Amino acid sequence: MSEAAAREFSVIGKSVPKIDARDKVTGRAKYTGDLKVTGMLIGKILRSPHAHARILSIDTSKAEKLPGVEVVITAKDVPSTFYGISPARYDETILAIEKVLQVGDKVAAVAALDEETAVKALSLIDVEYEVLPAVLDPLRAMDEDQPQIHPQYERNISVEIHQNFGDVEKAFQQSHLVRTDRFQGNRATHVPMEPHAAISKWENGKLTIWSSTQSPHYFQYHISRVFGLKMGDVRVIKPFVGGGFGGKLEPSAAEYVGAALAMKTGRPVKIVFDRREVFFHNRGRHAQTIELTTGVTKEGKILGVYGNYIIDGGSYTSLGIASAYYAGAMLPLIYEFDHFKFDCFRVHTNLPSCAAQRGHGVPQPRFAFESQLDMIAKELGMDPIEIRKVNARRPDTMTLNDLKVNSCEFTACLDKARKISGWVGKKGKLPPGQGIGIGCGGFITGAGYPIYRTRLPHAAAVVKVSEQGDIATLYIGAVDIGQGSDTILAQMAAEAIGINYEDMRIVSADTETTPHDFGAYASRQTLMSGHAVKQAGEEVRRQIIELAAELLEANVADLDIDRRVVFVKGSPEKMMPFETVANEFFIRKGPLMGRGSYTPPKLGGKFKGAAVGTSPAYSFAAQISQVEVDEETGQVMVTNVWDVHDCGTVINPDLLHAQVEGALFMGMGEAMYEEVVFDDKGKPLNANLGEYRVPTALDVPQVISELVDSYEPAGPWGVKEVGEGATLPTMGCYANAIYDAIGVRIYDLPLTPEKVWKAIQGKKKQS
Amino acid sequence: MATAIKKGKLHVATLTVNDEEHAALVKANTTLLDLLREEFDYTGTKKGCELGDCGACTVLMDGKPVNSCLVLAVEASGHSITTIEGVEQSGKLDRLQEEFINQAAVQCGYCSPGMILSGKALLMRNPHPTEREVREAIGGNLCRCTGYVRIVKAILAAAEANS
C-alpha cells in the first residue's frame, strides 16, 4: 500500500526497533551452542573420507575404552528408519548402514564428557571400507557405465519431470526469432554464520530438543516418525537462530544422532557442527545445467519457452524433490506466455546433498532466462527494459501452469528501476569497460501446500493479554531466523488488538507451548503467520469492545481501540484505558485470549507437480546494476545496484529494505564469488570460509532499495514476501551488465574474473 | 555423574576480561574462545568457523581485534580482553550498540558481537572514519544476512555522535 495509506495505521508501517535487537547487541541472546544443560555430554560424528564406499566393518572397541567416553554408536544401535522429505524419497538413515554416499557421510558417533575426548574417540574407531567408483559429474550420472548410488533410483535419477503446456513446437514455428542457449549454474551453499546445533534430552520417555531450526514443527514431525514416538512426546524448542536460508528446514545429524546418543546414555547430548560439517550436510543450491529455448514475435512478445534441465542433487534427495519442480514452475510467472515445455532430471551424485536455498531452485533458471531475454532484445534491436515491459505479468491473471496472481506491479517496478538508475542516460553511453544491466524476478509468498501431506492449517497463533491488561503475549510457532518475523508479527498483533508495540511480548517457538506453524521457509510467515496473528488479535479486540460497550454504555459498532485507548468514535472523551477493560474482563470471565489460524485457499491445477509454485500471492522485482570491468584482469566491480520491489504492504520499512539488501547480497555472492569445488575423488577442496568466498564488506556495491505501491488482497493488510525475491534477479542482472560493459556473454556461474578475462580474450581472437 | 576432568599438564591463565580479573587452569591446547565461552560463560563471543576466516569470535585483546579461535588461552594470559558483554557499561548501552539497533543492522545477530567489537576498536583509534575505513575495519567479519549495508551505517552513525 502507499505510504499515505500506511500512515493511517498505528503500529504497522513503522520502522520500530527489532524486538530482539537489544539481546543480540549485548551478547545476551543465547543460540543453541551457547546453552548448557546439567549433565550434558558432547556428541561428535565420525564421517566418511570416501565419496562412495561399502562399509565392511566398524570396530569401536578402542574408542569405547577411552576414559570419558560414555557411548559409541553405529547403525546397528539406532533405528534404521529411512527418512527424507517426500515418502517416495525416504533414502537417508541416521547413520550409514551399508554404504556411504558422500565424503562426510555419517558413519558412527560418540558421546563423551568433553569435546576433546569425543574427537579423540572418533580417531580410535576403525572402519573398513571397500571404496567404490564415485559419480561426480551430474551430466554423466545417468550414463549406462556409471555406478548406481541408491538401489531404488535407476540410472541415478532422483526426480524426472516432463511438463507440457500448450504447444511449444507450434509456438516456435510461429515465432519471428527462436534462440536456444545453454547455461551452467554453480553449486553454492547457505553459509549461515551459526553452524547447525542441537541439544537432545531423553527423560521419562520424552525427547526434548533445543535446535537451531527453521521449523520446530517439521523437526518434531520427522524426528517422532523416525524414532517411533508420538509427536506429543517430542518437544522441539527454538532458541535464537543464527541464519538458516533453507539449510535448517529439516533435521540434520545434529538432531538425529544427538537424539540417538541421548537415548542411549540417558544424558543430554549437545552436537554442534564445525564449519566443515556444515559443508558436508549442505542441502544447498543445486548446480543446474539449463538449455533454454525461447521464441518471440517481431515485437518481442514471448510465444513459447522450452526448458531442458539436468540438476545435481548430490547424495540424498531431501527437499531436492521440490527444488526440481520449482526450477520450472516459476519460469512462467513474471512474463506472460501460453506455451511452455519443461523437462528436468534431478540426478544423484556422490557429493553433498542439495536441497532448498534462498529462492529454492529458481535463481539459476532466472539467470538463464534474463540473460537470454537480453540476447533476444539485442537481436531485435530492442531496449532490455522495453522487451520486459512487452511481456510483463499483469495483475489478476493466471499463469499457464495455473498459478493465480492477484496483485502484480511488475511494470511499475520496471518503470521505477529505469528512472532511479538513470538507465536512459547510461545504456549504451557509458565509457568502455563500464556497463549497466537489468535482471528481474518474482517469487511465492508461502507455498500453497505444506512439505508433507496434511490438513493442518499452515499457521496458528494465540494472544494472551495479561491479567492487569498492561501487556499482551503472542505465542507463535513462526520462527525468526534473523529476518525479523518476531518483530513484525508483534507489530501485527499490536495493530490488530489496538495496543502499542512496546506492550507486546512474544514467545516463539516451542512445540509444547506455541501453536503450530510450518516455520520459516518459502517466504511464508509475513502473510501466513500474519493472517493467524491478525485473527488472534482481532478476537481480543472483539472481546474488549464487547465488554467496553457494556462499561461505557455504548454500542459495539461505535467503539474502537487505538494505542491502548478504547473510545467511542466521534466522542473520544467517552473512553476507557485498554488495561481497565482487560483487567475487568479477567475478573469477570477469566483469561483474555485470542486465537487465529490460517490455511491458504485450494490452489493450483491438476497436472503432476501442480502444487509446486502455488501460493496465495507473488512478489515481483526489477534490479539494475552498474559495473566497471578491469579488462586486463577481468575483475568486475559492481558499483551500484538499484532494486525495486513489489511486495505489497510494508509492515516494517527498515526490516524490509534490510531483507532486500541481504537477499541481493546472497545473489551477488552466488553470481560472482561462490562455488563449492571438489577433487577428483569427491573430496571438497574448499569446505571452509577462506576458500569458499562469501563477499566481505569491501566487496559490496552501493545498494538503493525502493518499492512500488502495491496491495495484495490475499495478505493481511495487503502484505507479500520479500526475503527471497531479491536473490532471484541478481545473477542475470550482473551477467547482463557485464555483457553491456565488455560485449561478451558469460553463460556459467560464478562470473569470476578469470572467466570474464577469458571471455574478453575470446572476443579479441575473433576480431 | 562424572563430568569432564582436565587431564594432562595444566597452565594457569590469568587475564582481565571486561575489567574483571579472571583465572583458570587450562590445557595448553585450549583456545581463548573456548576459555571465554566454556569456563567464564561469556557466550556472547561466537564460534563460526574456528579457523580465523569469519570473525564471529572477535574479541579485543589490549584494545585490538583478534580472532579468539586462533589465540591460545595461555598466550592470552597477562592480557586484557574485552568481549561483547563488556561493551555496555552499568547496563547502559554503548552508542555503537544503540546505532546497531536504530539502523536495523542486526538480523540473525550471530555476527553482531564481532562486528560491534571491530567497530568499537575502530572508533577508539579513529573517531571519524571514512566509509572505506569502516569497511576495512569489518573486512574480517563475515555477515550473511545484511549485505553489510546497515552495519556500515550504524558504525558511521556512532562516529557522527562523536563529533
Place this chain on the structure above:
Amino acid sequence: MIIPEFEYVSPKSLPEACALLVQHGDSAKVLAGGSDLLVKMKDGLMKPAYLISLKNLDGLKAIRYQIGTGVIIGARATHNEVMNNSILQGKYRSVCEAAHSMAADQIRNIGTVGGNLVNAVPSADMPPILIALDAQARIVGTSRERTIPLEDFFFGPGKTVLENGEILAEIIIPDQPTTGSNYIKFGLRRAGALAVAGVASSVTVSDGACRDVRIVLGAVAPTPMRARQAENILRGKKISQELIDEAGRVAGAESKPISDLRGSIEYRRNLVNVLTRRSLKSAIEKGHV
C-alpha cells in the same frame, strides 16, 4: 574443532628458545602469532608435540632504525604493527601497504612478519616486497648467528633454510638508493583473500633512466621469485612505456605458476604481466619507496 595436544613452553630468552628447538628437534614448532600454525594443527596437517612460544621475547618485537644497518623489523612484529609503524611509513611505505593488503584486521593483529616468512606459503604477501628491497634475514641458532639475503631464505613451498635450532630473529632492510617501490596483489575478494598473483618492484630512477630494478613475483612459483629476465629489460635503460610493457610480458613468461582452485596457469601468467606493468609504473611515478 580441537587443537591436538602438545607441551607448551615459553622460554625467557632467545638462546633458551633455540636450545629447546635443538632438544626436541622435529617434534617442536615455534609459536609466534599462531594464525597459520594453529589453523594447520586444527586441520590435522601438523601435530607437533611441543610448541615453543616466543611470547616472552619482547626484544623480537621492535621495529627500529640503526644507522649503518638500516631498518630492522623484529620477527615478532605483527602485520598491523608493521602497517602502522612510523619509521616504515616514512622510509618504506610499500612495506606497510603490503602488510595492509593481507587477510583482515583481526589476523593482522595476531600474525607476525616472521611467521609469514617462515611459513613460506608461495602466496605470502610480505616476501615479494621485502626481497624487492634487498632485505636480509638475521637467523639465530644455538652456536651461531647468520644473516642471509631474504631471497635465499626459501627453497620450496613451506620450506626455508632454517636448520634445527634456528629462529628467524630480524628482517633488515638496508639503506639503499631506491627511489620507488610497490607491491600489488590480486585476490578474489577485497579482504581475506590469498594472492592469486602478487608482484613487487623496486626501482632506482635518475634522469629518466632506470639505474636498477628488482621485480619479485609471488604466488606463481614454488617460492617468491625474482623476475630476472624482466629486470634485464629495464635495467640501465631509459624508461618508456614500451619497455615497461615488455618487462610485463617477459615477467609473465618467466613465471612458473600452477593451476589450482584460485586460478589457471594461463590466467596467472596474464596477471603477472598486468601486475608487473602496473607495479613498475607505480614504483617509477610514486616518488617514494
